[in-house]
Amino acid sequence: MKKVICLILALVMALSLVACSRNEQNENNGNNGNNGSEVQGNGQGNNQGQGENGNSVDDEKRGGTLNIAITADATGIAAWTIAGNTADFICCWPMIEGLFSLNSDGAVVCWLADSYESDAEAKTYTIKLKDNVFFSDGSKLTAEVAKWNLDTTRERSQKATNLIGELESVDVIDDLTIRLNLSQWNSTLLYGLARECGYMYSKEAYDTLGEEAMETSPVGTGPFVQTEWQRDIKHVYKRNENYWNGDVYLDGVTISVYQTGLVAQAALESSEVDVWYNADFSVLSGMEEKGYTVALGSIYNMVPILCYNSTNEDDPFYDIRVRQAVSYAIDTETIAKTVYYGYANARNQFCVGDYYESSEVKGYPYDPAKAKELLAEAGYPNGFDTTITTLATTATKDAVTIIKEQLAEVGINVEINTLEMASYVIELTGWKSGMLLHPSGSSPCIPTQLASMFCQGLSGTVLGLSSMIRPDSVDQNLRGAISATNDEEQLRLLSQAQVDMVDTYCMYKPVAEVPMVFVKSPKLHDDGINEACFYSCTLNTAWKEK
Amino acid sequence: MANKAKRRRPEALNVFFGRGILVKLCVGILAAFFVISIFGSWLTPYEPTAIDTSNTLQGPSLAHPFGTDALGRDVMSRLISGAQVSLLTSVLSGTLAAIIGITIGLIAGYFGGVINTVIMRLVDMVLSIPALVFAMVIAFILGGGVPSIVVAIGFTLIPTYVRMVNGLVAGLRENDYIVAAQIIGQKNRRILFKHLFPNCFPSLIVLYTMNLGTAIMMEATLSYLGIGIKAPQATWGNMVSEGYDYLLLNPWLCFVPGVMVILVVIAFNVVGDGLRDSLDPRLRGKL
Numbered sequence: 001m002k003k004v005i006c007l008i009l010a011l012v013m014a015l016s017l018v019a020c021s022r023n024e025q026n027e028n029n030g031n032n033g034n035n036g037s038e039v040q041g042n043g044q045g046n047n048q049g050q051g052e053n054g055n056s057v058d059d060e061k062r063g064g065t066l067n068i069a070i071t072a073d074a075t076g077i078a079a080w081t082i083a084g085n086t087a088d089f090i091c092c093w094p095m096i097e098g099l100f101s102l103n104s105d106g107a108v109v110c111w112l113a114d115s116y117e118s119d120a121e122a123k124t125y126t127i128k129l130k131d132n133v134f135f136s137d138g139s140k141l142t143a144e145v146a147k148w149n150l151d152t153t154r155e156r157s158q159k160a161t162n163l164i165g166e167l168e169s170v171d172v173i174d175d176l177t178i179r180l181n182l183s184q185w186n187s188t189l190l191y192g193l194a195r196e197c198g199y200m201y202s203k204e205a206y207d208t209l210g211e212e213a214m215e216t217s218p219v220g221t222g223p224f225v226q227t228e229w230q231r232d233i234k235h236v237y238k239r240n241e242n243y244w245n246g247d248v249y250l251d252g253v254t255i256s257v258y259q260t261g262l263v264a265q266a267a268l269e270s271s272e273v274d275v276w277y278n279a280d281f282s283v284l285s286g287m288e289e290k291g292y293t294v295a296l297g298s299i300y301n302m303v304p305i306l307c308y309n310s311t312n313e314d315d316p317f318y319d320i321r322v323r324q325a326v327s328y329a330i331d332t333e334t335i336a337k338t339v340y341y342g343y344a345n346a347r348n349q350f351c352v353g354d355y356y357e358s359s360e361v362k363g364y365p366y367d368p369a370k371a372k373e374l375l376a377e378a379g380y381p382n383g384f385d386t387t388i389t390t391l392a393t394t395a396t397k398d399a400v401t402i403i404k405e406q407l408a409e410v411g412i413n414v415e416i417n418t419l420e421m422a423s424y425v426i427e428l429t430g431w432k433s434g435m436l437l438h439p440s441g442s443s444p445c446i447p448t449q450l451a452s453m454f455c456q457g458l459s460g461t462v463l464g465l466s467s468m469i470r471p472d473s474v475d476q477n478l479r480g481a482i483s484a485t486n487d488e489e490q491l492r493l494l495s496q497a498q499v500d501m502v503d504t505y506c507m508y509k510p511v512a513e514v515p516m517v518f519v520k521s522p523k524l525h526d527d528g529i530n531e532a533c534f535y536s537c538t539l540n541t542a543w544k545e546k
Numbered sequence: 547m548a549n550k551a552k553r554r555r556p557e558a559l560n561v562f563f564g565r566g567i568l569v570k571l572c573v574g575i576l577a578a579f580f581v582i583s584i585f586g587s588w589l590t591p592y593e594p595t596a597i598d599t600s601n602t603l604q605g606p607s608l609a610h611p612f613g614t615d616a617l618g619r620d621v622m623s624r625l626i627s628g629a630q631v632s633l634l635t636s637v638l639s640g641t642l643a644a645i646i647g648i649t650i651g652l653i654a655g656y657f658g659g660v661i662n663t664v665i666m667r668l669v670d671m672v673l674s675i676p677a678l679v680f681a682m683v684i685a686f687i688l689g690g691g692v693p694s695i696v697v698a699i700g701f702t703l704i705p706t707y708v709r710m711v712n713g714l715v716a717g718l719r720e721n722d723y724i725v726a727a728q729i730i731g732q733k734n735r736r737i738l739f740k741h742l743f744p745n746c747f748p749s750l751i752v753l754y755t756m757n758l759g760t761a762i763m764m765e766a767t768l769s770y771l772g773i774g775i776k777a778p779q780a781t782w783g784n785m786v787s788e789g790y791d792y793l794l795l796n797p798w799l800c801f802v803p804g805v806m807v808i809l810v811v812i813a814f815n816v817v818g819d820g821l822r823d824s825l826d827p828r829l830r831g832k833l
Contacts, residue, residue, distance in 0.1 A: 261791070262790075262791075262793055262794060265794060266794070280791055282603070282616065282791065282792055282795055283794070283795055286795060334599050337599065338599040338602060338616075338617065338618075392772050394616075394788070394791050397777055397788075398616060398617055400777075401595075401597065401617060401777055401778045402597055402599070402617065404778065405595070405596075405597045405778075415776070416776055416777050416778065417776070418772065418776070418777065420772070
């Protein structure tokens with residue numbers, strides 16, 4: 001009897017499963033049908049467009065929604081709430097534009113600004129705005145509005161001190177011209193204005209809707225307007241019909257938060273999304289083989305560096321010979337090849353791209369024999385026990401595992417300490433002893449980046465604030481590079497700072513320059529996503545194949 | 547007396563193995579698990595933490611039966627090494643919990659009254675916190691590593707012993723032989739550990755066996771969450787966690803240690819069930 005009941009139950013279960021799968025299939029078919037009708041709707045739009053414009057090429061491009069997958073939501077999308085996470089910038093792409101942007105070489109180019117002049121002696125930048133720029137609420141970008149934006153950012157943005165700290169005041173010269181007055185000359189200020197510090201928001205909307213509304217639904221000059229933001233779920237944007245810079249092809253943009261990369265990958269492969277941000281390096285070659293575009297950016301934006309505690313007298317790393325020995329014992333080529341699957345480049349200095357690279361830096365090429373020699377000189381012929389702390393990500397965990405293995409060859413026994421973000425941020429400013437592998441983000445503007453990390457007198461969440469030495473010469477050269485009045489001078493001073501940080505004081509061992517990865521559908525074109533770096537893109541010209 | 551014991555032993559074994567092929571299979575799995583764990587150091591074909599960057603993410607082959615991971619480490623060697631960690635943490639945490647939990651349970655059950663009330667309310671308080679959360683907090687405070695994981699898991703298992711022993715002793719202490727022992731002036735310690743504890747033993751064996759499975763699962767979970775055993779030490783939990791990133795690319799990295807956890811935990815539970823049936827006189831003959 002029991003067997004009969006079991007058999008009947010199993011049969012019922014099997015039938016239920018079959019029935020459920022049929023329903024699912026029907027639902028999927030229904031969704032496909034919906035998609036089909038959307039395509040048809042786009043087709044109608046195309047026809048209308050063709051009728052009105054007579055431009056079949058443009059009509060081919062018109063329509064569709066760009067879907068972007070991110071793995072964590074933005075912390076803020078107003079200039080003063082942006083924390084600097086990549087998702088913050090991605091969520092601003094469709095609707096917010098800045099005075100400047102970066103071209104594919106990483107050089108600053110005008111965007112909402114029409115032109116600019118710099119005067120190092122007078123310590124001013126004079127910026128002329130484009131005449132025809134309107135916000136999505138219809139208000140015009142004028143010098144007054146630009147001044148209000150820069151003043152607000154200067155006073156309230158978390159990154160303002162680092163990026164535009166020298167900006168003292170903004171004068172309105174005429175309706176379309178502003179003058180930035182600096183307390184001290186900064187040749188790299190425009191890099192700050194090519195990211196959130198240069199973002200322009202509608203003052204009229206701010207005055208009308210209030211601050212809170214601007215923080216959740218800001219009004220910018222971009223090709224799209226945000227219509228919905230469900231935190232940790234998605235951002236929805238529709239086309240800005242009054243975009244100042246010509247027609248926009250896409251109907252809208254949706255940025256969805258996928259908690260895991262695997263789900264985002266599956267979504268991309270099933271055409272649910274068109275762009276996947278933060279793909280794991282291990283899948284990139286496979287995705288390329290499948291025809292997807294892997295956008296690494298011409299300017300890489302992360303430089304993992306192995307920092308040594310050089311302020312604790314009881315720590316072996318207080319001795320520069322130990323720091324140098326460890327630097328010689330680590331093979332960064334292997335780390336770049338293994339951890340980043342060949343998508344990263346080993347570097348001997350903290351640098352992204354070629355422009356700021358110093359040929360004067362000797363660095364520490366892999367040489368275990370030299371490492372042992374230095375350890376013996378320092379009084380550690382049999383090595384010593386130490387720790388290495390890092391953030392708990394796949395890449396950093398793999399990197400420290402390799403470092404542990406390589407250091408074991410010269411007798412150094414390393415205990416790995418991986419931390420979640422909250423604990424890591426505390427350790428970051430002052431780990432007590434040993435090493436810290438820091439996956440540092442990097443601005444394309446290396447002088448600004450290094451000055452914000454290694455100058456003296458910094459405060460807040462700064463790498464190695466109490467754990468790393470900050471020599472006077474490094475401080476002077478970095479500050480000098482920022483305030484240099486010509487490129488040659490800037491490069492010379494930066495080079496000297498790099499030599500000091502790496503060769504003279506061995507403050508850290510740079511591991512590699514690592515790209516930010518976006519995987520894109522081959523059907524997406526002219527989007528400019530991650531062409532140079534992730535600060536901005538050209539969604540106004542983006543279009544999708546039908 | 548001795549003959550009676552001889553006659554009972556095969557009967558219990560008969561009941562145990564008479565439950566079907568599943569019990570035999572699970573005993574086999576556990577036997578293999580113990581052998582691999584104990585003799586693992588001689589069985590690993592490669593050093594479990596040895597990196598081979600020229601041989602990463604390889605599929606199963608004769609040289610590497612379960613392939614290699616993202617750093618070129620042999621998955622089979624890491625599985626064996628992980629088994630050692632699993633056995634070590636489960637046995638140590640189970641034993642720690644048993645020693646503390648049984649002692650407290652004996653005291654609570656035997657003395658009763660205020661002592662019982664205080665102990666059992668404390669146990670209720672601990673039980674009101676989800677076991678995993680409790681273990682995570684302790685592991686976080688102690689900072690990971692085998693000793694702290696043993697303590698964290700051990701502490702979460704203590705209430706299970708306290709409750710069981712308290713219940714058993716509350717019934718046993720009314721028996722004539724306990725009353726007689728008290729009348730002839732035996733010390734409480736002797737009554738607790740010479741008379742009461744042996745009579746709780748069959749049930750405790752079952753609980754201990756099942757808790758080993760729970761401890762393995764908990765260790766795997768803590769390691770998966772990154773607050774358990776630290777890298778590069780292999781554990782099944784952190785192998786699943788590391789393999790998850792390659793689920794679509796190399797599924798076996800995640801699949802193999804995951805299956806190992808499932809098999810061993812199921813085996814401990816099935817064997818525990820079997821032991822209960824064979825050792826509990828109330829169930830004997832009813833199966």
